[in-house]
Amino acid sequence: xxxxxxxxxxxxxxxxxxxxxxxxxxxxxxxxxxxxxxxxxxxxxxxxxxxxxxxxxxxxxxxxxxxxxxxxxxxxxxxxxxxxxxxxxxxxxxxxxxxxxxxxxxxxxxxxxxxxxxxxxxxxxxxxxxxxxxxxxxxxxxxxxxxxxxxxxxxxxxxxxxxxxxxxxxxxxxxxxxxxxxxxxxxxxxxxxxxxxxxxxxxxxxxxxxxxxxxxxxxxxxxxxxxxxxxxxxxxxxxxxxxxxxxxxxxxxxxxxxxxxxxxxxxxxxxxxxxxxxxxxxxxxxxxxxxxxxxxxxxxxxxxxxxxxxxxxxxxxx
Amino acid sequence: xxxxxxxxxxxxxxxxxxxxxxxxxxxxxxxxxxxxxxxxxxxxxxxxxxxxxxxxxxxxxxxxxxxxxxxxxxxxxxxxxxxxxxxxxxxxxxxxxxxxxxxxxxxxxxxxxxxxxxxxxxxxxxxxxxxxxxxxxxxxxxxxxxxxxxxxxxxxxxxxxxxxxxxxxxxxxxxxxxxxxxxxxxxxxxxxxxxxxxxxxxxxxxxxxxxxxxxxxxxxxxxxxxxxxxxxxxxxxxxxxxxxxxxxxxxxxxxxxxxxxxxxxxxxxxxxxxxxxxxxxxxxxxxxxxxxxxxxxxxxxxxxxxxxx
Numbered sequence: 001x002x003x004x005x006x007x008x009x010x011x012x013x014x015x016x017x018x019x020x021x022x023x024x025x026x027x028x029x030x031x032x033x034x035x036x037x038x039x040x041x042x043x044x045x046x047x048x049x050x051x052x053x054x055x056x057x058x059x060x061x062x063x064x065x066x067x068x069x070x071x072x073x074x075x076x077x078x079x080x081x082x083x084x085x086x087x088x089x090x091x092x093x094x095x096x097x098x099x100x101x102x103x104x105x106x107x108x109x110x111x112x113x114x115x116x117x118x119x120x121x122x123x124x125x126x127x128x129x130x131x132x133x134x135x136x137x138x139x140x141x142x143x144x145x146x147x148x149x150x151x152x153x154x155x156x157x158x159x160x161x162x163x164x165x166x167x168x169x170x171x172x173x174x175x176x177x178x179x180x181x182x183x184x185x186x187x188x189x190x191x192x193x194x195x196x197x198x199x200x201x202x203x204x205x206x207x208x209x210x211x212x213x214x215x216x217x218x219x220x221x222x223x224x225x226x227x228x229x230x231x232x233x234x235x236x237x238x239x240x241x242x243x244x245x246x247x248x249x250x251x252x253x254x255x256x257x258x259x260x261x262x263x264x265x266x267x268x269x270x271x272x273x274x275x276x277x278x279x280x281x282x283x284x285x286x287x288x289x290x291x292x293x294x295x296x297x298x299x300x301x302x303x304x305x306x307x308x309x310x311x312x313x314x315x316x317x318x
Numbered sequence: 319x320x321x322x323x324x325x326x327x328x329x330x331x332x333x334x335x336x337x338x339x340x341x342x343x344x345x346x347x348x349x350x351x352x353x354x355x356x357x358x359x360x361x362x363x364x365x366x367x368x369x370x371x372x373x374x375x376x377x378x379x380x381x382x383x384x385x386x387x388x389x390x391x392x393x394x395x396x397x398x399x400x401x402x403x404x405x406x407x408x409x410x411x412x413x414x415x416x417x418x419x420x421x422x423x424x425x426x427x428x429x430x431x432x433x434x435x436x437x438x439x440x441x442x443x444x445x446x447x448x449x450x451x452x453x454x455x456x457x458x459x460x461x462x463x464x465x466x467x468x469x470x471x472x473x474x475x476x477x478x479x480x481x482x483x484x485x486x487x488x489x490x491x492x493x494x495x496x497x498x499x500x501x502x503x504x505x506x507x508x509x510x511x512x513x514x515x516x517x518x519x520x521x522x523x524x525x526x527x528x529x530x531x532x533x534x535x536x537x538x539x540x541x542x543x544x545x546x547x548x549x550x551x552x553x554x555x556x557x558x559x560x561x562x563x564x565x566x567x568x569x570x571x572x573x574x575x576x577x578x579x580x581x582x583x584x585x586x587x588x589x590x591x592x593x594x595x596x597x598x599x600x601x602x603x604x605x606x607x608x609x610x611x612x613x614x615x616x617x618x619x620x621x622x623x624x625x626x627x
Contacts, residue, residue: 154329155336158606160560163598166567168344170586170594248461252568255463256586271464275572278467279475289464296459 038233042309052305058298066113077107077265099274099284108270109291115177115266116292120247120299122181123188128239130185131192136231138193139200140223150197153190161187162249169258180259184249188242192235199231206230233310241303244296251292267292326613334606335388341599342384391603405596408581416570416577418490420562422497424555427505432551435512436544442517450513454506462565466499466572483574496573500565504558511554515547522546549619556612563601 046052065072090097097105138149156164164187165180172179203209204227212222253259254268255275262269267288274285378386438450457465473495474482480495519525520543528542529535566579567586574580578597585593 151332151336154333155340158333158337158609159340159602160564160605162564163560163601163605164341166564166582166586167341167595167598171344244459248459251461252463252564255461255568256571256583258586268461271461275463275467278471282471285464285467289460293456293460293464297455300455300459 038310042306045309046305049305049308051301055298055301055305058294059302062113062117062295062298065110066117069111069114072110073104073107075104075107077103077111097281097283099270105284105287108265109267109287112265112267112270112288113291113295115260115264116247116250116268116295118177119181119184119250119260119266120243122178123184123246123249124239124243126181126185127188127192127242128235130189132196132228132232132235134189135193135196135235136200136223136228139197139231140204140219140227146197149193153193156187157190157194159187162252165249165253166256166258169253175259175261177260177264180250180253181246184246188246191242192238195234195238196231199234200227203227203231237303237307237310240306241300244299244303247292247296247299322617323614326610330606330610334603337602337606338388338391338599339384341595341602342387343380405593405600409578409597409600412576412578412581415575416566416579419493419497419500419566419570419575419577419579420559422490422493423500423504423562423565426497427501427508427558428551428555430501431505431508432512432544432548435509435551436516436539436547438509439513439516439520439547440539440543442513442520447513450509454509457502457506462499462503463568463572465502466496466569469495469499470572486576493575496569496575499572500562500569503565504561507554507558508551511551512547515550516543519543519546549616552612552619553616556609556616559608560605563605 099105099108134149134153138146161184165183168183168186169175169180172183200223208226209222212226213219217225250259250266251268251271254266255272257272259268260266262273270288271285271292274281274288278285434450438447441447470482474480481492484492484496524546525538525542528538533542563579566577567582568579569575570577570580571583578601582594582597582601585597
């Protein structure tokens with residue numbers, strides 16, 4: 001080392017001449033270039049995968065159908081029922097045939113998208129917000145707060161989500177997409193909170209947190225500006241996948257007759273109503289089930305892609 | 319190990335009381351009168367309502383009701399369904415059927431799931447692996463009641479291999495089709511879990527050592543890869559008992575099985591809230607105990623947990 005040159009030992013040791021190592025060349029950093037975040041890397045990895053574009057296109061399609069169902073069909077899903085065509089197969093203008101009540105299956109599938117997607121999206125947003133807040137506070141501040149929050153979480157975690165939802169929905173007088181979403185989130189938040197807590201615990205011991213503390217940044221600001229953004233990736237992956245599972249949960253509750261009321265158009269209700277005449281008209285059950293499964297599948301695939309992109313270990317394994 | 323068992327048991331106690339309290343609280347904090355709801359449009363005289371409320375302790379304060387319920391749990395009295403039969407005798411009648419169904423489903427999903435997952439993990443990127451992944455994703459995204467109706471339609475109605483509905487005795491052979499339905503989703507999860515775990519262990523140092531010292535491939539796969547890959551799968555089986563219960567409600571409803579799930583299904587259809595609650599509360603308790611068992615099993619399998627304090 002050059003600093004040794006002046007030490008008494010220098011006489012016995014070989015010390016490289018300063019000129020031999022062009023220090024400047026090694027240290028040169030192009031400061032004008034924008035720093036690459038892990039999000040940029042993730043995006044690069046995602047956009048090269050066909051699975052990402054397939055699931056993104058499907059999700060986009062489902063969202064557009066949910067927001068503007070009128071763009072896709074001119075047939076009314078609730079009126080104009082013709083009992084003479086009850087459970088009839090496809091014909092011109094009715095590509096998926098008719099329900100038992102003589103309604104157009106295609107129109108019902110299109111208009112049913114909104115309720116299913118609303119429940120899934122609402123529940124995911126609620127669970128993610130609660131989970132992130134609770135998990136990061138518990139993980140970051142620790143102590144009694146962590147103990148209390150974790151024990152409460154354990155209690156909710158001990159009740160399987162759909163089982164708890166069955167209990168609550170079977171006694172709840174009001175059944176709207178919002179209440180279904182709230183009931184599902186009530187039992188599902190500890191999962192996200194646990195993941196967030198673990199992730200925050202990991203990020204808390206990073207050097208940049210110590211550095212910020214040394215610089216005198218307030219603890220709350222450190223949590224908000226440094227810890228949460230760095231700890232949030234596993235939550236995003238789980239949230240994407242759980243959107244799909246919430247849609248399935250809503251359909252299951254509706255199938256049991258305690259989800260959305262039977263007047264509300266949703267895939268779960270349509271499947272449930274079609275199940276009565278499965279022997280004579282199985283396709284009436286098939287179409288809403290297919291729509292539901294493709295939607296869930298696209299969120300599951302998106303979750304897989306996002307996980308692979310955000311987890312460098314998985315990226316190397318692939 | 320003893321220390322670990324004791325600590326897990328102690329942790330279970332507050333969760334047990336918390337969860338039962340929560341279920342109880344939810345039902346009674348919800349607006350509406352369960353007794354009045356029972357009679358629908360034809361309301362009986364106030365005296366009859368009072369008598370029924372007293373019989374079910376509904377006239378007492380909430381916390382007293384809960385304590386009476388917990389006291390009953392420990393003395394074997396699980397309450398009465400609104401049709402008048404004690405929940406415990408209903409359970410003893412229905413439980414063996416559901417137990418048979420769940421055991422069959424567990425065996426199906428564990429055996430088939432581990433074999434498919436192992437083969438897929440060993441041949442990563444090959445055609446078998448890709449198709450296993452696609453099939454498992456499809457199974458996860460199709461709700462269990464759709465799987466139930468489709469299998470019932472294809473195998474029982476069209477091909478006539480199985481019976482459409484199960485008789486009240488529910489012998490093993492009639493439960494095969496419902497068990498396949500019940501196992502479908504968990505099968506998919508086990509395939510994915512085993513595959514991920516196997517493919518990770520394939521590149522582990524201990525596997526390279528085992529191969530280097532000349533062990534046969536059969537032994538490397540069977541003893542070194544498989545055993546180490548099973549630890550996460552066992553943990554999953556514990557969580558899975560919860561989804562098996564929900565699945566049992568749906569599956570037993572579809573195939574008209576007179577088990578615990580079928581009873582809950584009927585109670586939901588009839589709007590008997592209190593019956594649903596007492597049965598589901600028992601299910602939650604079983605779920606918690608099963609999870610404790612799995613935790614202990616996990617500790618036996620993984621020495622790192624066994625010796626950790």
